[in-house]
Each structure stands twice: as structure tokens, then as C-alpha cells.
Amino acid sequence: MNVINFVNAFFSDSAHWHGYDGIPTRVWEHVQYSLEALALAAVIGLPIGLVTGHYGRGGNVLSLVATAGRALPTFGLLVVTTIVLGFGMLPVMIPLVVLAVPPILVTTYEAVRSVDPSPVDAARGMGMGESGILLRVELPVALPLIFGGLRSAAIQIVSTATIAAYVSLGGLGRYIVDGLYQHDYEKVVGGATLVAGMALATLAVFWAAAKVTVSPGVRRSN
Amino acid sequence: MNRFFDIPSDLQHDWFGLIGLHLREALLPVLGGLLLALPLAQLCVRLRWLYPPVLWVTTVLYAIPSLAFFVVLIDYTGQTELTVMIPLTIYSLVVLVPAIVDGVRSVPQETLAAATAMGFGPVRRYVQVQLPIAVPAIIAGLRVATVSSISLVSVGMLIGNQGALGNLLHDAQIYNRPELAWNSVITSAVLAVLADALLVVLRILLTPWMPSGVRGAKTKPAGVRPDPAVPALEDAAR
Numbered sequence: 001m002n003v004i005n006f007v008n009a010f011f012s013d014s015a016h017w018h019g020y021d022g023i024p025t026r027v028w029e030h031v032q033y034s035l036e037a038l039a040l041a042a043v044i045g046l047p048i049g050l051v052t053g054h055y056g057r058g059g060n061v062l063s064l065v066a067t068a069g070r071a072l073p074t075f076g077l078l079v080v081t082t083i084v085l086g087f088g089m090l091p092v093m094i095p096l097v098v099l100a101v102p103p104i105l106v107t108t109y110e111a112v113r114s115v116d117p118s119p120v121d122a123a124r125g126m127g128m129g130e131s132g133i134l135l136r137v138e139l140p141v142a143l144p145l146i147f148g149g150l151r152s153a154a155i156q157i158v159s160t161a162t163i164a165a166y167v168s169l170g171g172l173g174r175y176i177v178d179g180l181y182q183h184d185y186e187k188v189v190g191g192a193t194l195v196a197g198m199a200l201a202t203l204a205v206f207w208a209a210a211k212v213t214v215s216p217g218v219r220r221s222n
Numbered sequence: 223m224n225r226f227f228d229i230p231s232d233l234q235h236d237w238f239g240l241i242g243l244h245l246r247e248a249l250l251p252v253l254g255g256l257l258l259a260l261p262l263a264q265l266c267v268r269l270r271w272l273y274p275p276v277l278w279v280t281t282v283l284y285a286i287p288s289l290a291f292f293v294v295l296i297d298y299t300g301q302t303e304l305t306v307m308i309p310l311t312i313y314s315l316v317v318l319v320p321a322i323v324d325g326v327r328s329v330p331q332e333t334l335a336a337a338t339a340m341g342f343g344p345v346r347r348y349v350q351v352q353l354p355i356a357v358p359a360i361i362a363g364l365r366v367a368t369v370s371s372i373s374l375v376s377v378g379m380l381i382g383n384q385g386a387l388g389n390l391l392h393d394a395q396i397y398n399r400p401e402l403a404w405n406s407v408i409t410s411a412v413l414a415v416l417a418d419a420l421l422v423v424l425r426i427l428l429t430p431w432m433p434s435g436v437r438g439a440k441t442k443p444a445g446v447r448p449d450p451a452v453p454a455l456e457d458a459a460r
Binding site for chain 2: 003067073075079155166177191192203
């Protein structure tokens with residue numbers, strides 16, 4: 001099979017393992033872009049989702065924002081931000097964050113809103129303040145679903161961060177974009193394999209993080 | 223404003239032509255994805271052991287960047303619309319299968335028992351009871367698939383002007399006309415929002431028994447789950 005030969009050839013060529021265009025460098029760049037974008041999206045999406053979910057209001061506005069965010073074509077947005085802001089990191093981060101905020105925002109909102117009301121009422125009856133209820137009752141119960149939203153955002157970021165290469169930044173997209181222009185399909189397939197592998201690694205990281213942070217009682221009831 | 227709609231002739235379409243092309247490249251894959259997802263999801267509901275491996279495979283496929291998909295396919299299908307539509311079909315499938323499986327599984331056991339007691343066979347029960355009850359979940363999946371499909375078509379620009387409205391991005395760069403890039407982004411975003419709204423209307427038409435409008439969502443029927451891909455990936459990670 002063609003594709004498997006490409007993958008073999010790409011990974012067995014030792015020239016692909018060294019230097020500024022080597023696999024370790026590109027992987028590290030890709031990880032950096034992805035982490036930055038995910039962190040930014042989480043900083044925006046999590047607090048808003050938690051607070052709106054706690055009060056159970058603003059669902060309509062949130063789903064509007066989420067649809068609008070999803071509707072903006074990531075690639076087109078990248079071209080527009082580069083035209084407006086010039087080349088650099090910021091024009092790449094904006095489309096990635098726009099891509100990642102909707103799943104985080106909407107799942108967090110839904111996760112907190114759908115927490116069983118009886119423990120929340122019990123906590124309120126015991127005199128716990130609103131922020132205490134949110135952080136110590138609702139957040140731990142909603143955590144598995146919130147992780148799901150973060151994970152789906154992370155996977156989309158990892159596979160979309162390849163577009164950074166289109167505006168001459170690094171990351172695994174370089175192999176795909178360069179390979180396209182050089183008609184070097186070995187490179188393209190190799191790059192795609194690396195990206196898919198990194199997405200799987202992302203799944204594994206989130207699985208491990210959920211194992212560590214989700215309280216055993218919550219996990220059992222799910 | 224005139225220059226905004228003044229499409230360079232190398233695209234061989236006017237603005238409306240590009241819109242038509244864009245919709246065709248984006249919506250046919252969603253339709254194809256739905257046609258493939260319905261039997262596949264039914265299989266997954268029937269044979270429980272099949273669902274986790276299907277989720278794993280689709281999750282991996284979902285993780286392959288669209289650009290890489292396009293470039294690899296050029297080898298087989300050339301620089302044609304088909305090259306853009308095949309990956310989009312697969313992405314739609316990935317979103318739709320879990321949405322349909324969750325929707326069909328959410329049908330209460332009593333409802334199924336009642337249908338059986340009324341003499342419904344398995345096929346009739348599926349078509350007349352399970353599918354209609356799963357409609358909200360299926361439409362929720364279709365909304366995500368449609369919107370992301372419309373926004374992904376633009377990437378087709380990179381494989382030789384197969385990006386419909388996305389081709390405006392290329393022209394914006396070579397002719398140094400930023401307004402064409404704005405046109406591309408705004409038009410495809412508006413198309414996505416309109417398609418999304420149409421699906422919501424379709425949902426309301428198909429489920430007359432449900433409270434219409436988002437306010438009814440407070441009662442939390444099964445279908446208002448925002449992102450069917452999320453529970454899917456949730457399952458896949460277990």
C-alpha cells in the first residue's frame with residue numbers, strides 16, 4: 001500500500017531527525033503552539049462557562065456565540081488576521097483560539113448546569129457561599145464533562161495548528177505545506193501521521209489527567 | 223462596496239456562483255456522511271461490542287488535518303471537488319455516528335416495549351419509533367457537521383483552487399485586495415449560520431411534540447446536548 005510505504009520512507013530517513021527541520025524540533029513547535037492556544041481558550045472559556053452554568057442563565061447567548069465561533073472558517077480567518085496584523089504568532093493564535101473556545105464554553109456551561117440540584121441545595125442549606133458551591137460542589141461533579149470539552153478543543157487545535165505553516169511559521173504543518181509545494185508526498189504523509197499521533201497522545205494525556213483529578217465517587221456514578 | 227463583490231475572473235464564477243459551489247462542496251459530504259452513518263449507527267446499537275472500536279477508528283480519522291487528507295487524496299482523485307468532499311464526508315460521519323447512537327439509545331425501554339406490544343416489527347419500530355425520538359440528537363449532530371463542513375471547504379484552496387469561497391483568499395493575496403479575504407470569511411460564516419438556523423427550523427418541524435424554542439430546553443430533552451462529538455470522545459477515551 002502506497003501510504004504505508006510513504007510513512008516508512010519518511011520515518012526511516014535519518015535526515016528527518018536532525019536540525020531545524022527535524023522531527024523533534026517540529027514536534028516541539030507544534031506542542032508549544034497547541035498548548036498556548038489551549039491555555040488561552042481555557043482562560044476565556046472556562047470562567048464564563050462555569051459562572052453562566054452556575055446561574056443557569058445566558059444559554060441562548062452562549063449557543064449563539066458558539067455557533068458564530070464555529071461558523072468562522074479557521075483558515076480564512078488566518079488569512080484575514082495575517083493581512084491585518086502581518087506575519088507573527090498573534091495572527092495564528094487568534095483563529096486557533098476562536099476554534100477552541102466554543103466547545104470549552106458550551107460543554108462547561110452544560111456540565112455545570114446539569115449537576116444534580118440536590119447536593120447543591122444541601123450545600124446552600126449548610127451555609128456555603130455561591131463561589132464555594134461552584135468550586136467545591138459543582139466543579140468536581142462536572143469535571144468529567146468539562147474535561148471532555150477541553151479534550152475536544154485540544155484535538156481540534158492539534159490538527160488545525162498545521163495551518164501555522166501556511167504563514168511560514170513552524171510546527172508539523174511545515175511537512176504538509178512544504179511537501180505539497182515540493183510534490184513530496186512522503187513528507188505530507190509523514191507529517192499527517194505525526195499530527196494524528198499527537199492527537200492520540202492528547203487523548204491519552206486527558207485520560208490520565210481525568211484519572212488523577214476526578215474524585216472516585218464522581219467517577220463511579222458516571 | 224462594489225469592489226467587495228468584484229470577483230476576479232480567474233475564479234470563473236461570480237459571487238453567487240461561488241456560494242453555490244461552496245454549498246455543494248460542503249453539504250453533499252454531510253448528506254453522504256448521514257447516509258453512511260445511519261446504517262453504521264444502527265449496527266453499533268445492535269452490536270454493542272462494535273461501538274468502541276468504531277469510535278476509536280473515527281477519532282483517529284478526525285485527528286488527521288484536512289490539508290493532509292486533501293494532499294494525500296490528490297494522488298488518487300486529482301485536483302477535483304471529490305478530493306475536498308471525501309475528507310469532509312469522513313468528518314461528518316465521525317460527528318454523526320455518536321450523535322445517532324446516543325439518540326437511538328436514549329429511547330426509553332418502556333416506549334420500545336409498548337411498540338413491540340402493539341405488534342411493531344423491528345424495522346417498523348426503528349423507523350417509526352426510534353428514529354423520530356432520536357431526531358433532536360441527530361439534528362444536533364447535523365448542525366455541528368454542517369457548520370464545520372462549510373468552514374472547512376476553504377482549505378481546498380490550497381490544493382489548486384478547489385476551495386470555492388476559499389479561493390477568494392488566494393486572490394486576495396495575489397491581487398493584494400484584502401476585501402476579497404473579508405468577503406470570503408464573512409460570506410462563509412453567514413452561510414454556516416443560515417444553514418444552522420435552517421436545521422433548527424427543521425428540528426422544530428420534525429418534532430411537533432417538543433416545546434419549540436430554546437426556552438423549552440430547560441426541561442432538558444435528550445437532544446439539547448450541545449456537542450455530540452464530546453460524549454463520543456468521552457466514550458472513546460475509556
